[in-house]
Amino acid sequence: MFIKKYERRDRKQGVGGGDLQIIAYEDRYRDDMIFMILEAKNALGRVPGLNSDLLDIKKNYMKNGDMFWLAVDENDRVIGSVGYRSIDGTDEVWLHRLFVKYDRKHEGIGTQLLRTAEAYIKQIGKKTIKIHLGTPREQWFESYAFYTKYGYKEYEKQYMKKKLVTNNQKGYRI
Helix, strand or coil, X not given: CCEEEEEEEECCCCEEEEXXXXXXXXXXXXXXXXXXXXXXXXXXXXXXXXXXXXHXXXXXXXXXXXXXXXXXXXXXXXXXXXXXXXXXXXXXXXXXXXXXCHHHCCCCHHHHHHHHHHHHHHHCCCCEEEEECCCCHHHHHHXXXXXXXXXXXXXXXXXXXXXXXXXXXXXXXX
């Protein structure tokens, strides 16, 4: 099983917090994940609708050879999510469903989820991560700012991507 453990730092208060684990999706967290995502959407002022792929993560991500992760706190509650789907016939993927529980933003959880996904995607040999963002852009300002901070570039209206740096056989960065 894929588990990464982090010590959480509460940046707002500047004090150490509890443990945070990034784990591969498990069905037992399904309802908690869905609730967290609906709350996150509501906190952004959006009508909290549910994307159908979230109803069956194993079928829509993992059975296809792709991956989905959850951030789980010290109380075994879902506080974040991210997944990806490969683009057939390419070395590219779509990053999906990066959400952080609305009252846990700005604690580094989104960064840890993104870094986990990027490292895994790079490890399996994919070279480009693409993201589709919503409109109007003003409603998605947090997403645009977040991804830009980590090297994603807008290549078309509503779309960003990042080329992953890989090492060739001699160890040179390409």
